[in-house]
Amino acid sequence: MKGVTKVVIIGGGPGGYEAALVGQQLGGDVTLIERDGMGGAAVLTDCVPSKTLIATAEVLVRIETAKQLGLRVEGGIDAISVDDAAVNKRIVDLALAQSNDIAERLKSDGVKILKGRARLEGPRRVIAQLDNGDERFFDADIVLLATGTTPRELPDAPNDGERILNWKQLYALDQHPEKLIVVGSGVTGVEFASAYHALGCDVALVSSRKQVLPGQDSDAAAVLERAFTSRGIDIVGESRAAGARREGDSVIVTLTDGREIKGTHALFAVGAIPNTQDLGLESAGVNVTESGHIPVDRVSRTNVPGVYAAGDVTGVFPLASVAAMQGRIAMYHALGDAVTPLDIKQVSSNVFTSPEVATVGMTQEEADTGAIKVATVMVPMASNARSKMQNFRDGFVKLFCLPTTGIIVGGVIVAPRASELIHAVTLAVSQRITVDQFSQAFTVYPSMSGSVAEAARRLHRRDEELLTS
Numbered sequence: 223m224k225g226v227t228k229v230v231i232i233g234g235g236p237g238g239y240e241a242a243l244v245g246q247q248l249g250g251d252v253t254l255i256e257r258d259g260m261g262g263a264a265v266l267t268d269c270v271p272s273k274t275l276i277a278t279a280e281v282l283v284r285i286e287t288a289k290q291l292g293l294r295v296e297g298g299i300d301a302i303s304v305d306d307a308a309v310n311k312r313i314v315d316l317a318l319a320q321s322n323d324i325a326e327r328l329k330s331d332g333v334k335i336l337k338g339r340a341r342l343e344g345p346r347r348v349i350a351q352l353d354n355g356d357e358r359f360f361d362a363d364i365v366l367l368a369t370g371t372t373p374r375e376l377p378d379a380p381n382d383g384e385r386i387l388n389w390k391q392l393y394a395l396d397q398h399p400e401k402l403i404v405v406g407s408g409v410t411g412v413e414f415a416s417a418y419h420a421l422g423c424d425v426a427l428v429s430s431r432k433q434v435l436p437g438q439d440s441d442a443a444a445v446l447e448r449a450f451t452s453r454g455i456d457i458v459g460e461s462r463a464a465g466a467r468r469e470g471d472s473v474i475v476t477l478t479d480g481r482e483i484k485g486t487h488a489l490f491a492v493g494a495i496p497n498t499q500d501l502g503l504e505s506a507g508v509n510v511t512e513s514g515h516i517p518v519d520r521v522s523r524t525n526v527p528g529v530y531a532a533g534d535v536t537g538v539f540p541l542a543s544v545a546a547m548q549g550r551i552a553m554y555h556a557l558g559d560a561v562t563p564l565d566i567k568q569v570s571s572n573v574f575t576s577p578e579v580a581t582v583g584m585t586q587e588e589a590d591t592g593a594i595k596v597a598t599v600m601v602p603m604a605s606n607a608r609s610k611m612q613n614f615r616d617g618f619v620k621l622f623c624l625p626t627t628g629i630i631v632g633g634v635i636v637a638p639r640a641s642e643l644i645h646a647v648t649l650a651v652s653q654r655i656t657v658d659q660f661s662q663a664f665t666v667y668p669s670m671s672g673s674v675a676e677a678a679r680r681l682h683r684r685d686e687e688l689l690t691s
Contacts, residue, residue, distance in 0.1 A: 226251045227557060230348045230360045232340045232501070233368035235262025236542040237532030239324055241366050241549030242333045248557040252333045253360060255340040255350050259318075260325040263370050264542045266317050267390040272413060274313045275392075276574045279420035283576050286420075290613045304421050310393045342502035346528050349502075364556045367508075367516060367524075367531040368549060369501060371494035371540070378465025378476075379405075379490055385473045386466050387489050389414065399423050399487035403475050405463045406491035407434040409573050412446065414489055416575040419455050426456040426483055428463055428475065435573065439586050439634045441600065442579045445616050446636070449577065458483065463490075496535045513537065520563035522552035530556060538564070541571055567631075570648040572641035577617050580644035583632030583651040584622045589690040596622045596631060597684040601677045603637050607668035614638055621647070621657070621677040625684045628656040633677075637670055646674055657681040 229245045231238045234256030245252040259266050286299045295301060328335055338352035348360040373388035375381055383391045389410055400423065404415045407429035419425040427434065427450070434450070434457065435443040450457060462478045466488050473488045496514045503510055509525045511517055515537030522530045530552035533545030547564060554561035570582040589596050603609040603617040617636035623629060633647035650660050661678035665671045681688065 227363045228361070229253070229364045229366070229553070229556070230340075230362040231255070231366045231368060232348065233262060233366075233370060233497075233533070233535075234258075234260045234324075234335075235264050235368055235370050235533055235545060237368035237545035237549035238262065238366065239328060239549075240546040241368065241532060241553050242328055243331055244550045244553040245364075245557065246331050246333050248553060248559055250364070250553070250557055253336060254328065254333055255336045255338060255348075257337070257339050259321045260328065260335070261317075261321040262368075263390070264545070265321050265324065267393075269542050270317045270320055271313045271393055272389065272410075272417075273574055274316050275309070276413060276417045278309055278312075279417040280576065282420045282422075287613055304398060306398045307396050309398075309421075310395065313393050339500075341500060342506040342508070342529075345506050345526050363528065364553075365529045366522075366549065366552050367501065367529070367535060368533045368545065369497040369535050371496050371534040373490070374493040374495050376463065376465060376490060376492060379463065379488070381490065382468070385468050385471075385487050387487060389489065389491060392489065395487075399485065401426070401485035401487075403428065403473065403483050403485040403488040404491060405466075405475060405488060406493075407431065407457075408436065408491065408493075409438075411489075411491035412450075413574050414491065415450070415455055419450075419453060420576065424454075424456075424485075426458055426485065428458045428461050428477070428483070430460070430462045432460055435579070438573065438579060439581060439620070441586065441618070441620065442581075442634055442636045445618070446573075446575055446577070446579060449575075449616055463492075466490075494534065494540070496537065498535060511537065518548070520551075520565075521555040521561055522548045522564075523555070528556075539566060539569055539571075541569065544569055565652075568648065568652045570644045572644065574641070577614065577636050577638055578640035580635045580640035581633070582644055582648045583630075585632065586620070586634070586690075589622060592690075594631075595625060596690055597625045597681055597688040598622050598690050599677050599680045599688055601673050601680065603670070603673060606670060606673045608670050608672070609637070611668065612638065619643075619673045619677045621674075621681060622690075623657050623681050623684070625689055628658055628681065628684065629654050630657060630660060630678070633674075635674070637673075639670070643670055643674060646671065 227250045229250040229252045231254045242254045340350040350358045405428045415427045464478045475483045516531040532548035573579040600620040604615040620634040622632040630650040657678040665675045
């Protein structure tokens with residue numbers, strides 16, 4: 223009789239707990255060791271809390287524009303107050319509830335959960351220091367490392383959790399900032415800038431680039447920047463923070479050019495550091511990059527046989543959905559099931575601002591390099607009937623397709639709930655659907671999705687003016 227495969231997973235975030243579910247499903251004997259709680263940072267301090275905050279802010283955005291829809295709010299938006307303590311309590315409670323739900327699912331499926339810290343003591347030997355004081359050793363057939371990342375701090379701006387903050391510390395505030403300085407205009411920075419401004423804060427956004435959202439579609443970034451500016455967010459462009467200091471109830475952020483910005487709080491969203499310290503990687507022979515990430519192949523293998531890694535600690539694509547897929551793929555591969563290697567070109571992502579920015583597949587930057595000739599079209603949302611009904615005029619749908627076959631290879635959507643609309647484009651990219659096939663599927667009228675279909679129809683004739691070379 224064949225023995226049971228022993229699987230030890232270090233880290234209970236999306237990469238870890240999704241791997242645990244698959245590993246147990248495929249007949250493995252799975253032990254998951256997590257130091258904070260099931261779901262890890264994604265559920266407890268990152269994705270779930272931040273998107274809960276953003277959901278609250280979205281309600282205020284709708285109320286603020288109510289009069290343009292013919293509705294009158296007595297006293298206007300100023301008549302509505304934000305109970306910051308209640309908002310943050312709901313955020314924390316929801317995150318804990320989600321974490322508990324994950325733990326219950328894991329237990330019901332037979333996964334053994336241990337609370338504590340763990341490290342490698344050899345290629346497939348794990349030692350765990352548990353919160354109850356016990357020390358446990360495991361000789362595993364398969365080890366998965368899914369330890370995530372920690373917010374990066376600037377040396378001259380140490381986070382104190384009171385006025386100088388990282389994104390994990392915001393939910394401990396009893397009152398929202400009167401003026402929030404957000405340092406960093408990547409995805410995390412713009413999401414919090416958008417949300418806190420909607421909640422009534424004055425916001426200054428410090429961006430080291432000419433445009434917010436570096437690395438995202440430039441047309442989408444331009445729309446978002448215009449929306450921010452029109453709403454009164456102060457964008458301090460082409461500026462880099464050198465440090466921050468407290469002066470009484472204020473925070474002073476110093477820029478590298480000598481200028482200073484004063485606020486009541488500062489949020490630093492300047493990247494993250496992989497949690498690979500004290501993980502025993504060197505003793506186990508596991509390679510790390512110069513940045514401290516664990517390099518993996520498309521089936522989540524490290525350089526050491528039997529040792530896999532998943533999630534932000536790998537530096538592949540810092541998304542919870544990617545972490546979960548990497549964890550599942552690792553177990554499929556390790557336990558001999560059918561496996562489809564990770565394809566980054568099929569990953570959809572979203573920026574939860576107002577409006578949202580969703581992308582998948584080929585980018586405008588790649589198209590502009592000319593490495594692959596594609597046809598592209600951009601349809602403004604201002605012409606969409608449903609968009610007009612909701613008083614939204616700023617966004618667009620952009621599609622990329624191969625000029626000969628018409629196969630859809632990428633897309634960008636800037637709109638309310640773009641995170642929902644992008645799924646159809648993701649499906650088209652993953653299944654190599656053509657623009658003609660896509661446009662022949664019915665859409666509801668009126669709907670935002672109608673503009674996605676319209677973009678595909680416009681690409682039916684891929685004329686020279688639509689080609690990007």
